[in-house]
Amino acid sequence: MLAVIFTFIWGIALFIFLFYSLISLLFRAISYPRDFCRFAGNQQPAEIDKDLRYFVIVPCFNEAGVIKQTLTNLLNFDQFEVIVVDDASSDDSVAQISQLNSPRLHLLRRYVPNAHTGKGDVLNFALNYICQIIIRQKIAFNKTIVGVIDADARLADNALERLNAYFSSPQTNITQMRVKMYPHFKNELQILQDIEFFSINHMAQIMRMYTRTVGLSGNGQFFRLAPILAKIGQHPWGNALLDDYELTIKMMLRQLSVDYMTDTYVYQEALTSPKKFIRQRSRWVQGDLNCLQYLPRIIKSKILSRTQKLGIYYFLIQPWLNFLADLAIIVLTTIAATHWHSLYANLPPLTLLVVLAGLAGFSLFWGVVFGIFYYYDLYHYHEPRLSYRQLIMLPLGISYMYVILFFSIIMAFWRWGLHENSWIKTEHGKKES
Incomplete structure (x- = not known):
C-alpha cells in the first residue's frame, strides 16, 4: 500500500515536470527562432535615446575578493552611474572600493x-539615494533606468548596446538579462550550475516571455524608474529571501510584466562547494516559501490572466512538489532495495537487464537533451567548450544534480517552519581573470 501511494505521488510530480519541460523545449526550438525580435534588446530602434540615465546598484557584504573587479567592469560602460552599498562588511571591502577613483x-x-x-532593505536604501540624485539634477524619472548587479558579476560586452535598444522605446519597462556562470570551471558542480542557468532556465524564461510570466533574477535586472514608483512605490523590494521573485509578483499584480534579454547576459560566480551550494539553494527555496503570503492576492486578482496565475502557481508549488517527489524516490528506492529478491529474483536475466537498462535510459534522457542544447549554446555564443570527459559525464550530472538539493529543501522547510528568516550569506572567493 505504501509503495502504491508513493508511486502515485512520484507519477504526478513526474507528469508535471515532463509537461513543463516539454513545453519549454518546444518554445525554445520552434517559437523563439521565429520571433527573435520580440525579445528585449533584439529590436533595431529608429533612434537611440541619448537622454537615458543608468544607475546600477551593487549590494556588498564581505565581498573583498570580487568587488573591485566587478565595479571596474561596470565603470567601463560610460553611461553607468554605479551605486555600491556596503552593508557593514567586516572585511576590507570598503578599502577595495576606495581604490577606485571615479566620479561615477x-x-x-x-x-x-x-x-x-x-537584500531588499539594501536595494531600497540605494533607490532612495538615486531618487535624491535625479531630483537634484532634474533628470526625468521616465528616462532613469535602474539596474541590480551582484558583487561577483560581470556584464557581457554588448550589454549596454542591448539595454539602449530596449529602453529607447518609451513603452518598455522592465527586463531581465540571461545569466551565465564564469567559464573557468574548477569542478563539475560549476558546470552543472552553468547549464542550469545558461540553458535550462533560459528555456523556461523564453516560454515565460510568451505567457508574460518572466521572473526577475537577483542579478541582471533593469527597470525604468517612473512606472515602478507610480505603481509599487519608493520601496519596491520586500523582505522575502527571494527578493527578486517577490518583486516579480508585485509587478505582475500591478500590470507590469518583465521582458527577457536572450542575446546578452550577466556572468556570475558558480559555487565549488556542495555545502555552500546547498546553503544557497535552501535560501532560494525558503524565499519561495516566503512568497506564499501573496497567494490570496494572486487568487483574487482580476488583473492577472489564467496563464499568468498558472505560471505563478507552478513557481510557488515547486518546493512542495520537489519535496514530495524526492521523498517518493527515497521511499521507493528503499522498498526496491529491501525487497529485491521477491521483486526481481524470478525475472529471466535478459528481462532484468532490459528493465535496468530502460530505467537507466529514462533517468538519463533529459540529461542528454539538456546537454545537447547546452553544447549548442556554448558553440553559438563562442564560449569555451567542455572537454570530452566533461561532455560524457554531463547527462549523468544533469540527471542527478537535484538529488543533493533534497537537503536544501529540508533545510529550507525547517527554517521556514521555525520562522528563521535571517539571510544565509553566500561567500564568494576571488574571481579568475
Missing part, C-alpha cells in the same frame, strides 16, 4: 544595528 562611483554605507536586515 558612489559608495553608500550602512552600519549596525541598521545593517544586515536583508
Whole structure:
C-alpha cells in the first residue's frame, strides 16, 4: 500500500515536470527562432535615446575578493552611474572600493544595528539615494533606468548596446538579462550550475516571455524608474529571501510584466562547494516559501490572466512538489532495495537487464537533451567548450544534480517552519581573470 501511494505521488510530480519541460523545449526550438525580435534588446530602434540615465546598484557584504573587479567592469560602460552599498562588511571591502577613483562611483554605507536586515532593505536604501540624485539634477524619472548587479558579476560586452535598444522605446519597462556562470570551471558542480542557468532556465524564461510570466533574477535586472514608483512605490523590494521573485509578483499584480534579454547576459560566480551550494539553494527555496503570503492576492486578482496565475502557481508549488517527489524516490528506492529478491529474483536475466537498462535510459534522457542544447549554446555564443570527459559525464550530472538539493529543501522547510528568516550569506572567493 505504501509503495502504491508513493508511486502515485512520484507519477504526478513526474507528469508535471515532463509537461513543463516539454513545453519549454518546444518554445525554445520552434517559437523563439521565429520571433527573435520580440525579445528585449533584439529590436533595431529608429533612434537611440541619448537622454537615458543608468544607475546600477551593487549590494556588498564581505565581498573583498570580487568587488573591485566587478565595479571596474561596470565603470567601463560610460553611461553607468554605479551605486555600491556596503552593508557593514567586516572585511576590507570598503578599502577595495576606495581604490577606485571615479566620479561615477558612489559608495553608500550602512552600519549596525541598521545593517544586515536583508537584500531588499539594501536595494531600497540605494533607490532612495538615486531618487535624491535625479531630483537634484532634474533628470526625468521616465528616462532613469535602474539596474541590480551582484558583487561577483560581470556584464557581457554588448550589454549596454542591448539595454539602449530596449529602453529607447518609451513603452518598455522592465527586463531581465540571461545569466551565465564564469567559464573557468574548477569542478563539475560549476558546470552543472552553468547549464542550469545558461540553458535550462533560459528555456523556461523564453516560454515565460510568451505567457508574460518572466521572473526577475537577483542579478541582471533593469527597470525604468517612473512606472515602478507610480505603481509599487519608493520601496519596491520586500523582505522575502527571494527578493527578486517577490518583486516579480508585485509587478505582475500591478500590470507590469518583465521582458527577457536572450542575446546578452550577466556572468556570475558558480559555487565549488556542495555545502555552500546547498546553503544557497535552501535560501532560494525558503524565499519561495516566503512568497506564499501573496497567494490570496494572486487568487483574487482580476488583473492577472489564467496563464499568468498558472505560471505563478507552478513557481510557488515547486518546493512542495520537489519535496514530495524526492521523498517518493527515497521511499521507493528503499522498498526496491529491501525487497529485491521477491521483486526481481524470478525475472529471466535478459528481462532484468532490459528493465535496468530502460530505467537507466529514462533517468538519463533529459540529461542528454539538456546537454545537447547546452553544447549548442556554448558553440553559438563562442564560449569555451567542455572537454570530452566533461561532455560524457554531463547527462549523468544533469540527471542527478537535484538529488543533493533534497537537503536544501529540508533545510529550507525547517527554517521556514521555525520562522528563521535571517539571510544565509553566500561567500564568494576571488574571481579568475
